[in-house]
Amino acid sequence: MSGPKDAVGETMGETLLAVDGVSLGFGGVKAITDVSFDIRKGEIRAIIGPNGAGKTSMLNVINGFYHPQQGRITYKGQTRSRMRPYQAASQGIARTFQNVALFRGMSTLDNIMVGRTLRMHRGLFWQMLRFGPAMREEIDHRRHVEDIIDFLQIEAIRKTPVGKLPYGLQKRVELGRALAMEPELLLLDEPMAGMNMEEKEDMCRYILDLNRHFGTTIALIEHDIGVVMDLSDRVVVLEYGHKIADGTPEEVKADPKVIDAYLGVGH
Amino acid sequence: MFYRETGQFKQNYAADSAVFPILQDRYGLAIIMVIAFVAIPMFGSEFLLASVMIPFLILSLGAIGLNILVGYTGLLSLGTAGFMGVGAYAAYKLSTMFPQVNILVWILCSGFFAAGIGVIFGLPSLRIKGFYLAVATLAAQFFLQWCFVRVAWLYNYNPSGAIEVPGRTLFGIAITGPMATPVNRYYVVLGVVVVMTLIASNIVHGRIGRTWMAVRDMDIAAQLMGIRLLPAKLLAFAVSSFYCGVAGALMVFLWLGAAEPSAFDIKLSFLLLFMVIIGGLGSLIGSFMGAALIHILPIFIRALPESLGLPVAAATVEHLTYLIVGALIIFFLIVEPHGLARLWQITKQKLRVWPFPY
Numbered sequence: 172m173s174g175p176k177d178a179v180g181e182t183m184g185e186t187l188l189a190v191d192g193v194s195l196g197f198g199g200v201k202a203i204t205d206v207s208f209d210i211r212k213g214e215i216r217a218i219i220g221p222n223g224a225g226k227t228s229m230l231n232v233i234n235g236f237y238h239p240q241q242g243r244i245t246y247k248g249q250t251r252s253r254m255r256p257y258q259a260a261s262q263g264i265a266r267t268f269q270n271v272a273l274f275r276g277m278s279t280l281d282n283i284m285v286g287r288t289l290r291m292h293r294g295l296f297w298q299m300l301r302f303g304p305a306m307r308e309e310i311d312h313r314r315h316v317e318d319i320i321d322f323l324q325i326e327a328i329r330k331t332p333v334g335k336l337p338y339g340l341q342k343r344v345e346l347g348r349a350l351a352m353e354p355e356l357l358l359l360d361e362p363m364a365g366m367n368m369e370e371k372e373d374m375c376r377y378i379l380d381l382n383r384h385f386g387t388t389i390a391l392i393e394h395d396i397g398v399v400m401d402l403s404d405r406v407v408v409l410e411y412g413h414k415i416a417d418g419t420p421e422e423v424k425a426d427p428k429v430i431d432a433y434l435g436v437g438h
Numbered sequence: 439m440f441y442r443e444t445g446q447f448k449q450n451y452a453a454d455s456a457v458f459p460i461l462q463d464r465y466g467l468a469i470i471m472v473i474a475f476v477a478i479p480m481f482g483s484e485f486l487l488a489s490v491m492i493p494f495l496i497l498s499l500g501a502i503g504l505n506i507l508v509g510y511t512g513l514l515s516l517g518t519a520g521f522m523g524v525g526a527y528a529a530y531k532l533s534t535m536f537p538q539v540n541i542l543v544w545i546l547c548s549g550f551f552a553a554g555i556g557v558i559f560g561l562p563s564l565r566i567k568g569f570y571l572a573v574a575t576l577a578a579q580f581f582l583q584w585c586f587v588r589v590a591w592l593y594n595y596n597p598s599g600a601i602e603v604p605g606r607t608l609f610g611i612a613i614t615g616p617m618a619t620p621v622n623r624y625y626v627v628l629g630v631v632v633v634m635t636l637i638a639s640n641i642v643h644g645r646i647g648r649t650w651m652a653v654r655d656m657d658i659a660a661q662l663m664g665i666r667l668l669p670a671k672l673l674a675f676a677v678s679s680f681y682c683g684v685a686g687a688l689m690v691f692l693w694l695g696a697a698e699p700s701a702f703d704i705k706l707s708f709l710l711l712f713m714v715i716i717g718g719l720g721s722l723i724g725s726f727m728g729a730a731l732i733h734i735l736p737i738f739i740r741a742l743p744e745s746l747g748l749p750v751a752a753a754t755v756e757h758l759t760y761l762i763v764g765a766l767i768i769f770f771l772i773v774e775p776h777g778l779a780r781l782w783q784i785t786k787q788k789l790r791v792w793p794f795p796y
Contacts, residue, residue, distance in 0.1 A: 236661075256661040257664055260661075285649070285663050285665075288648070288649060293645070310452055
């Protein structure tokens with residue numbers, strides 16, 4: 172595993188996103204306390220931690236759903252005290268959800284087409300005609316979406332309403348929808364939760380392919396420690412909203428604080 | 439048996455993205471068009487045209503407008519009749535202020551006035567959803583109806599408080615007012631409804647329609663795709679109110695001939711909402727089916743005993759009609775809560791694989 176990782180390591184270096192001293196609270200509950208870490212271009216960055224550690228809240232801060240009370244977020248050299256969902260989306264941050272958040276009434280194809288929304292520009296007038304430029308645009312984007320469908324091997328379910336699909340496929344469609352945005356930074360919130368071994372292996376393969384061939388930077392939350400250790404370049408560990416460790420999988424695995432957090436500590 | 443798509447291969451994405459990708463559907467649509475444009479005006483009685491088809495088409499158009507809002511964007515509205523009234527009064531004011539301009543232009547322009555009002559009353563939709571939004575739009579309904587009664591300028595200070603449609607022509611043929619024949623009015627209504635349905639179909643099958651449905655199904659994920667909720671919802675309000683406004687203008691100018699403010703009361707809003715729910719949320723065909731069930735079916739049932747020669751008193755027929763229509767509505771909603779359009783879809787799916795159901 173070390174060979175290819177080093178190859179990736181050479182192309183990395185530049186910081187794509189950095190969170191600096193972020194604190195987030197809901198009333199009296201502190202979800203995140205003074206957490207700082209960075210995500211470098213081209214890496215797979217894992218965020219792990221026990222339940223309620225603030226991992227999903229962290230992703231919500233990054234793509235602008237939650238606005239932190241303190242701290243700064245630097246993305247592509249621009250420093251902000253908060254992101255907004257539209258800004259995040261238009262600057263290339265895509266995301267999947269822990270509980271699948273597909274558009275249930277729409278087909279697989281339409282779901283993934285929604286991911287192209289920001290790249291489609293024909294206005295109401297041409298949309299009303301569905302002819303000429305509007306139709307050409309629609310077909311161009313359809314072609315792109317079909318490439319994603321091929322990549323994820325979901326050709327057979329293109330026209331199926333996603334509400335009828337089994338869970339594993341829904342997760343895959345959701346990944347497809349995020350990919351349709353051609354993201355620079357892809358946030359995956361437990362992409363392998365509730366999957367069986369084979370589905371997990373498939374998903375790992377897609378994530379690695381994305382990272383290696385398309386150079387997409389990936390930040391993922393995952394509970395399967397085996398998967399995290401194999402996939403990721405660097406790991407950040409949260410517990411009760413605090414960062415307790417940050418480093419390569421090997422470093423994190425050996426960190427006594429991480430071991431305490433996961434296995435408990437004798438008092 | 440006949441409804442098979444075997445052998446119909448799509449060579450390109452354009453053909454596959456068509457609104458009706460299956461050949462039989464296109465034939466079916468063509469047959470319906472021929473019936474609507476040729477058979478009904480040729481063989482239909484004056485009663486059929488004036489009291490069945492014209493109201494049916496106008497109500498369908500209103501239902502399409504409401505369906506864009508409720509069915510496609512998931513925003514519950516009870517202000518439909520108010521927005522229809524805006525269209526009607528706008529068309530009336532415009533046509534009496536500028537009588538030299540063609541009435542059809544003013545009917546379509548009245549949609550823009552309704553759209554503007556719709557956008558204003560759609561502003562709360564960013565913050566509130568579901569039943570709470572329904573109550574907010576209910577305010578629009580009451581406020582607009584109050585305007586129609588109290589603002590005398592809207593009905594040109596007419597002592598009766600009603601608006602009366604002036605006679606207007608299109609290419610020298612009377613299409614509104616007492617001189618217009620039902621056939622001419624029918625053709626105008628049919629033309630407007632067909633074109634506007636086509637446009638609605640184009641919108642909902644393209645980027646904008648997907649945006650609306652994304653907002654309806656999962657607004658958080660929609661925001662992540664870069665969809666801004668307020669513009670998307672306001673556009674839905676605008677387009678929806680435009681359709682309702684045109685439907686309202688058509689209703690006064692080509693169906694009723696004159697209207698009092700009570701024509702646009704809350705009962706009409708509910709009627710259209712029922713049509714949309716029974717027909718099928720998020721389906722244009724469903725809007726027509728819902729309008730047919732609620733408008734045409736009672737007329738049909740009322741006429742049935744007489745045509746069969748059964749000696750039933752008129753009052754009894756009226757009561758029976760309410761009973762039967764009510765029972766049918768409950769029946770359809772139990773069989774398929776997603777409306778007639780879904781029932782139709784399931785039927786087509788069954789036909790495709792008949793006689794082997796797998």
